[in-house]
Amino acid sequence: MIHEVDEVLRALFRTEALAGSQVNVVFDAPTRDWAATVNAPTVNLYLYDIREDMRRRERGLYNEYDERGTVVSRRRPPRYFKLSYLITAWTRRPEDEHRLLSSLLSCLLRYESLPPGRLTGELAGAVVPIPLTIALPPPEDRSxxxxxxxxxxxxxxxxxxxxxxxxxxxxxxxxxxxxxxEGLSLGFSGIPPATRPTTADAGAGAGAGAGAGAGAGADRPEQTVYGRLPDVPNPAARRADRSRAAGRRPRPGISSRVAEDEQDGARE
Structure with missing residues (x-):
């Protein structure tokens, strides 16, 4: 990935910024010993820092689809890494160095990302742009x-x-x-057949016909029995049942009380 960025920058400088010139493009560390060996006009792109761009970090997962549009897999979003290059020009005269730097700056200011037509290898398969910045102030942690x-x-x-x-x-x-x-299909797995409820087990809990039910259900295929929850009477019905058991009439509603009062008044 890093070497592919090197090749893109080398080709971009040679074909646009340095077109028609015999200037070398190298990636060596510009040390004092290296500078003593330079005997031709040279542009040096020294990669001095590699770190993740945390401002572009994303969370979540990306879906990957097949030809029918069905999600087949998921993967994390791409992570961006900043490659910082120190670009210098090396000639016999400072004026020529400034002229080279001016050409390089003008070339890079035309782009906000690496030209897609020059990408190769893994960079060519990237589905997102590869942004670049030039001549911004250095970060606070270094100069x-x-x-x-x-x-x-x-x-x-x-x-x-x-x-x-x-x-x-x-x-x-x-x-x-x-x-x-059609929804989802649910089933049991890893449960021995002997522990599953069957019609024979349901008949065994019926009371008097337990023996007959067990004998008849032994030859039947296994069948899951779904029980029914007992009916729960409402509170008013329970109070009425207790009143009848005690020999009292249930307390009537308002309409019933009015009707009884009218009947008592007619009798008097």
Missing amino acids: FADVWSALGGELKPSLDLVVSVPVTESPVYAAGPPVGD
């Missing part, structure tokens, strides 16, 4: 002076190029079967 100090060289004018590359390598999770219009 370019620190980079040059670590290299042991002298500070030179440079361009900071950051390419955010998506990495799609992630575990693939198989999806379950789709649910059709």
